[in-house]
Each structure stands twice: as C-alpha cells, then as structure tokens.
Amino acid sequence: MSQPIHTLLVRIWHRLVFRWRRDELDRELAEELELHQLLKRRQNEEAGLASAAAVELVRKQMGNITLAKEESRDMWSFMRLERLLQDLRYAARMFRRTPAFTGVAVLSLALGIGGNAAMFSLVNTLLVRPLPYPQPDRLVRITGIFPRAAVSDFQQQSRAMDVAAVSTPSEVNLTGQGEAIRVIGSAASANFLSVLGVSVARGRSFAASEDLPGRDGIVVLSDSLWKDKFGSDPAMVGRVITVNGVARQVVGIMPAGFSFPSAKVQLWIPMRLDQSNFLEYWAGEFVPLIARLRPGTTAQQAQSEIQTLVTQFRRTFPYPMARDWNADTTAIPLQQDLVGDIRGKLIILLSSVGIVLLIACANVASLLLSRATTRRKEIALRAALGAGRPRIVRQLLTESVLLAFVGGALGILLGTTALSIFKSLLPSTTPGLAEAAIDWHVIAAVTALALFTGLAFGIAPAWSASQVDLTESIKTGSQRSTTGVWTRLRSWLITAEVALTLVLVVSAGLLIKSLYTLSQADPGFSPAHILAIRISPDQSSCKQRSACVALYESLLQHARDISGITDSAIANAVPLNGELPMLPVDVEGHPKSIDHPAPMLWAGAISPDYLRIMHIPLTNGRTFTAADGPKSDAVLLITASTARRFWPGENPVGKHIKAGGTAMENGGGCCGRRPSIHIKQAAAHLGGRCALHAVLSVRARGRADSRGHDFTRETPFRFRAGRKRTSQARRRSGSRRPGRPGSTSAGSRVGFHLGVALYDTRLHQFRCSRHSTGGYWDLRPRIVLGYPADL
Amino acid sequence: MGRNTQASDLLPGTLDLLILRTLVHESKHGYGIAQRLRQVSDDVLQVGESSLYPALQRLLLNGWVKAEWGASENNRRARYYALTAAGRKQLASEREEFARVIGAIQKVLESA
Numbered sequence: 038m039s040q041p042i043h044t045l046l047v048r049i050w051h052r053l054v055f056r057w058r059r060d061e062l063d064r065e066l067a068e069e070l071e072l073h074q075l076l077k078r079r080q081n082e083e084a085g086l087a088s089a090a091a092v093e094l095v096r097k098q099m100g101n102i103t104l105a106k107e108e109s110r111d112m113w114s115f116m117r118l119e120r121l122l123q124d125l126r127y128a129a130r131m132f133r134r135t136p137a138f139t140g141v142a143v144l145s146l147a148l149g150i151g152g153n154a155a156m157f158s159l160v161n162t163l164l165v166r167p168l169p170y171p172q173p174d175r176l177v178r179i180t181g182i183f184p185r186a187a188v189s190d191f192q193q194q195s196r197a198m199d200v201a202a203v204s205t206p207s208e209v210n211l212t213g214q215g216e217a218i219r220v221i222g223s224a225a226s227a228n229f230l231s232v233l234g235v236s237v238a239r240g241r242s243f244a245a246s247e248d249l250p251g252r253d254g255i256v257v258l259s260d261s262l263w264k265d266k267f268g269s270d271p272a273m274v275g276r277v278i279t280v281n282g283v284a285r286q287v288v289g290i291m292p293a294g295f296s297f298p299s300a301k302v303q304l305w306i307p308m309r310l311d312q313s314n315f316l317e318y319w320a321g322e323f324v325p326l327i328a329r330l331r332p333g334t335t336a337q338q339a340q341s342e343i344q345t346l347v348t349q350f351r352r353t354f355p356y357p358m359a360r361d362w363n364a365d366t367t368a369i370p371l372q373q374d375l376v377g378d379i380r381g382k383l384i385i386l387l388s389s390v391g392i393v394l395l396i397a398c399a400n401v402a403s404l405l406l407s408r409a410t411t412r413r414k415e416i417a418l419r420a421a422l423g424a425g426r427p428r429i430v431r432q433l434l435t436e437s438v439l440l441a442f443v444g445g446a447l448g449i450l451l452g453t454t455a456l457s458i459f460k461s462l463l464p465s466t467t468p469g470l471a472e473a474a475i476d477w478h479v480i481a482a483v484t485a486l487a488l489f490t491g492l493a494f495g496i497a498p499a500w501s502a503s504q505v506d507l508t509e510s511i512k513t514g515s516q517r518s519t520t521g522v523w524t525r526l527r528s529w530l531i532t533a534e535v536a537l538t539l540v541l542v543v544s545a546g547l548l549i550k551s552l553y554t555l556s557q558a559d560p561g562f563s564p565a566h567i568l569a570i571r572i573s574p575d576q577s578s579c580k581q582r583s584a585c586v587a588l589y590e591s592l593l594q595h596a597r598d599i600s601g602i603t604d605s606a607i608a609n610a611v612p613l614n615g616e617l618p619m620l621p622v623d624v625e626g627h628p629k630s631i632d633h634p635a636p637m638l639w640a641g642a643i644s645p646d647y648l649r650i651m652h653i654p655l656t657n658g659r660t661f662t663a664a665d666g667p668k669s670d671a672v673l674l675i676t677a678s679t680a681r682r683f684w685p686g687e688n689p690v691g692k693h694i695k696a697g698g699t700a701m702e703n704g705g706g707c708c709g710r711r712p713s714i715h716i717k718q719a720a721a722h723l724g725g726r727c728a729l730h731a732v733l734s735v736r737a738r739g740r741a742d743s744r745g746h747d748f749t750r751e752t753p754f755r756f757r758a759g760r761k762r763t764s765q766a767r768r769r770s771g772s773r774r775p776g777r778p779g780s781t782s783a784g785s786r787v788g789f790h791l792g793v794a795l796y797d798t799r800l801h802q803f804r805c806s807r808h809s810t811g812g813y814w815d816l817r818p819r820i821v822l823g824y825p826a827d828l
Numbered sequence: 829m830g831r832n833t834q835a836s837d838l839l840p841g842t843l844d845l846l847i848l849r850t851l852v853h854e855s856k857h858g859y860g861i862a863q864r865l866r867q868v869s870d871d872v873l874q875v876g877e878s879s880l881y882p883a884l885q886r887l888l889l890n891g892w893v894k895a896e897w898g899a900s901e902n903n904r905r906a907r908y909y910a911l912t913a914a915g916r917k918q919l920a921s922e923r924e925e926f927a928r929v930i931g932a933i934q935k936v937l938e939s940a
Contacts, residue, residue: 109885
C-alpha cells in the first residue's frame with residue numbers, strides 16, 4: 038500500500054501529540070469499550086437472552102480486549118524507538134555488570150575497527166579521491182626520463198598531448214630575504230601550470246617563452262613558503278630572491294595546498310631549454326614528463342603516438358643511442374604514477390586490518406556464544422513472560438550492536454593514532470598523504486562498519502540464545518543445554534580465529550625477520566660514530582674550481598679542530614642514500630655500439646680519508662693519496678661489482694675507464710674527465726652538479742649528535758667572509774620534515790652561505806635501506822684499486 | 829488468539845476501507861460502525877471489537893478520521909468518528925484499488 042508523504046507526516050505529528058495525551062487516551066478508549074459492551078449487552082437482552090448469558094456472549098464476541106488496548110497504545114507513541122531505548126538501557130546495565138567481558142570485547146572491536154578506519158582514510162585519500170586538477174583523468178605521465186631536448190621536441194611534435202616537464206624535486210638555497218634557508222624546488226617547463234590546469238593565486242604563471250635562456254630569471258612560490266618565509270607579504274610578487282645564487286624575480290604565488298610533483302615542493306623555476314648549452318640540453322639531468330590529453334584524443338592514441346615520438350627523438354640525438362632506448366615508454370594515468378607502488382602496500386595493509394577485524398568479530402562472537410549459554414535462564418524467563426522469539430533476538434542484537442558502536446567510538450580514537458603510524462610508513466612525498474585524516478567520511482564508514490560487525494558477530498549468538506527449551510531451562514536452571522550446532526559453531530569460530538591469527542603472526546614474523554636480516558647485513562662500511570653533515574654551497578661560490586676545493590679543504594680542517602671530532606672526510610653522498618649521479622662510461626675492452634651502449638655507473642666523489650673513516654676495506658690496489666695531487670684526475674677506484682662486471686677473473690688494476698662520454702668532456706663541467714666509480718673528491722669539479730651537495734662525514738668521540746651540533750653552530754662563523762649573507766643550520770635527524778624555526782641556530786651569518794644540515798648516518802641508512810634495490814647493492818663500496826686511468 | 833475474527837480474514841486493508849465507507853454519510857461511534865457493517869452485510873461481516881478499535885486508532889493516527897465526543901442514544905458519552913478530507917480521498921483511491929484487485933480475482937476464478 039503506497040503511503041503518501043503527507044500521511045506519514047500526519048502520523049508522526051499525531052504520534053507526538055498522542056504521546057503526550059497517552060493516559061487520557063487510555064481512559065477514553067476504556068470508556069469507549071465499556072459503552073460498546075453495554076450497548077451490546079442490551080441488544081442481546083432485547084433478543085431475549087438472560088442477563089448472565091448476555092454478559093457471557095458479549096465476552097465471547099468481544100475477543101481479546103487487552104490485545105486491542107495494547108495495539109492501540111502502540112499507536113500513541115514511538116513504540117519501536119522506546120523499546121530500542123529500553124533495550125539499550127538494559128544492555129548497558131548488563132555490560133556494566135560484566136566489565137571483563139565488556140572490556141575484552143570492546144577492545145578487540147576497537148582494534149579491528151580502528152585499523153580499518155585508518156586504512157579507509159588512507160585508501161580514500163590516496164586511491165579513490167581524484168587528483169585536485171580539472172579533468173584529472175586526462176593527465177598522464179610519460180614513463181621513462183628524457184633529456185631537456187625531448188621536452189621541446191615532444192611539445193612541437195605531439196598532436197595528441199600537451200607535454201610539460203617538471204624535474205625531480207631537489208634542495209635549493211634560498212637567500213636574499215632574511216636568513217638563508219634550504220627549500221625544495223623543481224624546475225618546470227613554462228607550460229606546466231596550464232597542463233595541470235592550475236592557476237596562480239597571485240601574480241602570474243610562467244609565460245610561453247620563459248624557458249628560454251635570458252628570460253628565465255623568475256620563480257613561482259608555493260603558498261606555504263610565501264606564508265612561512267615571507268609572512269604572506271602581498272608585495273612579494275615582483276621582488277627578487279636568490280635561488281642557488283641566481284637572482285630571480287617572484288612572478289607568482291600558488292594557491293594553498295598546491296604542490297607538484299611531490300607534497301614538499303615549495304618553489305618552481307623555469308626549466309631552461311637552451312639548445313646552445315649542449316651539455317644541459319642533451320645530457321645533463323634527465324627529467325620526467327607529464328602531459329594532458331588534448332580534447333578528442335584517447336589514451337590509446339596518445340600511447341601509440343609516444344612510440345613514434347620516442348623513435349623519432351632518438352634519431353635526433355647528436356650521438357648514437359641504443360636502439361632500445363626508452364623503447365618501453367608509454368603513458369600511464371598521472372594518479373597511478375604519483376601513487377606509485379603505494380597501491381600494493383595499501384592493499385597489504387588493508388588485508389591485514391581486514392583480518393584483524395575478522396579475528397575481532399570471531400573473538401566477540403565466541404565470547405557472546407558462551408555468554409548466551411550462561412544467560413539461558415534469563416532468556417527462558419523472558420520467553421515465559423511472553424516475549425516472542427523475534428523480540429528476544431532483537432534484544433540480543435541491540436546488545437551486540439551497542440558493543441560494536443562503543444568499540445567503533447574507541448576505534449576512531451585508535452584510528453587517529455594508527456593513521457599517523459601508517460602515514461609515517463609511507464613515503465612522505467606521496468601526494469595527498471598529508472590530507473589523510475579521520476573526517477566525516479571515515480566516521481560514516483566506521484558507523485556503517487560497526488553496525489555491520491555488530492550484526493555479523495551478534496546474529497549467531499542471538500539466534501542460539503533464543504532457541505531455549507522453556508520448561509527444561511527454568512526447571513533445572515541448567516546452563517549447559519546448548520544444542521550441538523551452536524557448540525560446533527563456537528569451535529569453528531575459534532578455529533577460524535586461530536587460523537587467521539596464525540596468518541598475521543607468520544607475516545609479521547616474516548617482516549621482522551627481513552628487518553633483522555637487513556639490520557645484520559654488512560653494508561660494507563661502519564656507520565658507528567659517524568656523523569654526516571650535508572653542505573650545499575652556491576653555484577656562485579663554486580664557479581672556480583680552486584675556490585671550491587679550498588672551501589672544502591678548509592671545512593675539513595675546521596671539522597678536525599672541533600674537540601671530540603677525530604677525523605673528517607667529504608663525499609658527494611653518504612652510502613646507500615641513492616643520491617649519487619649516474620654517468621655513462623667508456624670501459625677499456627668494451628667498445629660501444631648501437632646494441633651495446635655505454636654502461637651507466639654511479640659516480641661517487643670522495644676525499645682520501647673517506648674510505649678509512651667509513652671503514653671501507655680496500656681489496657686490491659691502493660686508495661687515493663695526497664701524492665696524487667693535481668694528477669688525481671687520472672685516478673679512480675672501482676667497486677668489486679664493477680670489477681666483476683667488466684673484468685671477471687682478471688686483475689682490474691691498471692685498466693682504463695672514461696667517464697662522462699664526449700659530451701661531458703666538451704661541457705667541461707660536471708665531473709669533467711674523471712673516469713669513475715669513485716673519484717677523488719678534490720678533483721671533482723665542485724661547482725658542477727655532482728659535487729654541489731657534498732656530505733661531510735666526521736668521526737666523533739662520545740655522543741655524535743652533540744658534536745654535530747657544535748660543528749653546525751660554529752662553522753658558519755668561521756666562514757664569515759665579509760658578505761652579509763645568512764645561513765641557517767638545521768638538524769636532519771630522524772624525521773625528514775623541514776626544519777622547524779625553533780631548531781635553527783639563528784643569527785649566524787656567513788659569506789659562503791652554507792646550508793648545513795646534519796643527520797645521523799645510521800638513521801639515514803635505516804630509512805633508505807627500504808629503497809635499496811639491486812642497483813644499490815652494486816654500490817657496496819668494496820674498493821678494489823686505485824689507478825692512473827687517462828684513456 | 830482473539831485476533832481470529834472474520835475481519836482479519838479479509839484482504840489486508842479491507843477493514844479500514846469498510847470503516848471509512850460506513851462513515852461517508854454520517855459520523856458514528858464504534859458500536860454503530862460494527863452494527864452498520866453487520867446489517868449491511870446481512871450478518872456476514874462480524875467485526876470484533878479487538879479489531880475494530882485498533883483500526884479506528886490507526887485511522888485517527890493517519891488523519892483519515894477525526895473523533896469527537898457526543899451524547900449517545902442512552903445518554904452516555906460516546907466517541908463519534910467522522911471522515912476527514914484526507915479520509916475521503918483515501919477511501920476513493922482504496923475503492924479503486926479494491927475494485928481492481930477484486931476484478932482480477934474474478935477473472936482468475938472465471939478462467940477456464
């Protein structure tokens with residue numbers, strides 16, 4: 038029967054009114070029924086029946102008057118609601134009486150629901166929520182990395198896509214306004230904001246030709262940088278700041294919340310596309326490409342076009358490239374690229390919290406089943422007093438749902454904690470990770486989950502409890518007369534619970550074992566008592582090699598002067614952090630051809646003491662010495678794996694390797710002719726990219742941390758050189774969060790504005806070991822030999 | 829149980845429909861409604877009070893009838909029920925529906 042909304046509203050209104058007048062209505066109904074009885078009796082008497090018989094007949098004809106009254110009474114109030122409240126009150130009383138049972142049940146549910154709340158929040162934010170750009174499904178990432186030349190080439194050739202490039206974020210020194218700080222920046226092609234579909238909040242975006250040399254002295258700031266560093270000064274647009282020693286005019290400020298490609302990027306400079314700079318244009322840093330599909334093109338069209346683009350582009354290289362160079366390039370959804378391998382991790386986490394919830398459900402269900410046995414008498418009594426079976430089931434289900442809701446509420450509290458743990462497990466660069474929070478979406482999901490689990494674990498115990506044999510239970514007070522089915526169900530539940538727990542315990546054990554193995558693995562060096570201090574001098578201060586070498590020499594000397602520091606060395610990266618540059622090399626006896634392109638090797642630059650300080654053993658030959666002097670350009674060390682790769686079974690000492698290829702030589706810049714795997718640091722051109730960020734490793738006595746503090750506090754003063762520039766030191770222990778204002782040693786002014794940061798190698802190693810791949814372990818610095826190697 | 833009167837053997841909702849119909853021309857009290865139904869149906873429809881009064885409460889709740897106290901034939905206070913506008917509308921639509929269902933049942937019964 039269809040009931041119009043109007044009738045429904047009338048009913049609710051009437052119930053509200055009747056609820057107030059219940060007693061009056063009750064009296065009126067009684068009066069009405071009494072009159073009815075009277076009229077009926079009179080009629081029967083008129084029909085000739087004796088008075089007593091008439092009364093009897095009336096009673097028969099009337100039927101069950103009590104039931105009629107009850108039914109009417111139900112209509113005068115929100116009976117269901119009132120019964121529910123009554124049930125809830127009763128359930129709460131029951132739970133208070135058995136605190137141990139309640140505690141265990143609520144806690145296991147809270148753990149299950151809490152974990153799921155946190156995971157739901159993560160999955161919702163990272164996998165479900167689309168990227169915050171218009172038409173996010175049209176954005177793609179072109180896989181592989183390409184030289185800058187490819188950016189202009191693809192932009193001109195592509196019919197299906199608008200191509201942009203945003204470089205991998207890196208640390209840059211920001212000066213020119215107050216204290217020098219180190220921020221994360223990216224170089225981006227001029228069109229990157231229009232490809233993403235985002236506009237600036239203030240000022241303007243990069244103009245079309247501003248990636249050309251001479252016009253690229255501009256920068257766009259993130260909202261967070263603008264707020265934190267420049268105090269939301271509206272006059273910032275148009276001002277000049279110095280980024281890595283280059284003066285750049287601020288042209289725009291991004292809206293709050295925008296960051297690309299990772300959540301930490303704070304400024305963007307134009308990616309210079311300068312054909313005349315051969316090295317930078319063709320060889321230098323390779324960049325990732327993104328693109329927006331043009332209207333009317335499909336992802337398939339774009340993918341097939343990319344094949345053509347890459348093939349054509351490969352032929353335009355000024356030197357031959359391998360035939361399979363970037364041959365597997367394709368276009369994948371940008372979101373998929375940004376989320377990366379997190380999908381897998383999330384699914385593993387999601388399954389484990391799912392299993393935890395299942396265990397919790399099974400646990401509570403078996404607890405409730407055994408409780409149902411002890412409550413048989415109470416339930417039998419209720420049944421005897423007229424409670425129907427559905428009524429009893431409803432009462433028991435109310436209890437279990439109440440339990441689930443209490444567990445859910447506690448679960449939300451636990452979920453916030455779990456969420457912060459999960460967040461710290463995922464790479465902090467994950468887009469949107471910071472926004473994952475317990476919001477109303479999650480609360481709604483948790484409520485639904487609690488209701489569902491409450492019903493799921495409650496239905497079997499409730500049904501079993503309602504199956505009481507009345508007389509038997511009341512007579513004997515027996516609490517053991519459970520039927521076989523329910524006993525069996527209970528043992529199944531416990532079996533399932535143990536099985537699921539075993540799955541979790543085994544996987545947790547495996548994880549712990551890999552962690553233990555990792556911690557026991559010989560990294561090839563000894564990180565104990567080693568501090569690593571990260572140094573980024575400006576390009577300007579390292580333009581001349583001699584000045585740069587002198588800077589690092591004096592830094593080393595200064596470090597040794599600090600009491601408690603026994604030794605110091607410089608390298609372009611600490612072991613295992615993956616920040617080493619990769620160089621193509623020419624290897625003696627391994628001629629290059631189109632099918633055998635130049636092998637790529639990681640290039641480390643180290644000072645002579647580095648191997649000794651890091652306890653890296655030399656297996657063959659010799660290490661660098663001061664005696665190499667100016668000729669050190671011609672010497673290099675290779676790792677055991679490199680030796681095995683190129684000269685298996687041979688003595689590699691005395692072989693020749695040329696690093697960087699022709700292009701590098703011509704550029705004369707970065708790492709110049711240093712044939713390499715490990716290059717003597719002083720020989721590496723420090724003004725170039727590879728050694729711009731150097732790591733000063735010092736071996737300290739006592740608490741390494743405090744020595745590092747001494748160093749970073751004192752160093753900037755020692756290096757004062759007249760120019761009024763400031764620097765800031767910040768500690769980089771454990772967390773990778775940007776330094777908070779409080780942790781800076783303020784007021785230090787130096788000429789070489791050293792963005793000095795320090796971190797404990799041990800911590801760092803631990804963090805990075807998660808990323809370690811085959812390529813990494815190749816790096817195990819078992820140095821084989823030192824060798825004159827000018828090919 | 830007392831609910832097993834003839835009224836509850838009817839199609840669901842039919843009792844409500846019948847009550848509404850008896851009130852079309854004049855307001856009646858409970859006993860009057862039961863009498864009327866019995867008379868009109870030649871004693872076929874005997875509505876027990878245990879069905880009648882809850883049904884009347886339901887109609888009140890839905891706003892299809894309204895009730896007023898008045899003097900009855902034997903000088904006692906009686907509650908008289910009268911159709912409201914919503915009740916009239918409901919009656920019309922229910923009659924239609926009822927006719928449709930009955931017609932359908934007829935067809936099934938008469939089919940070969």
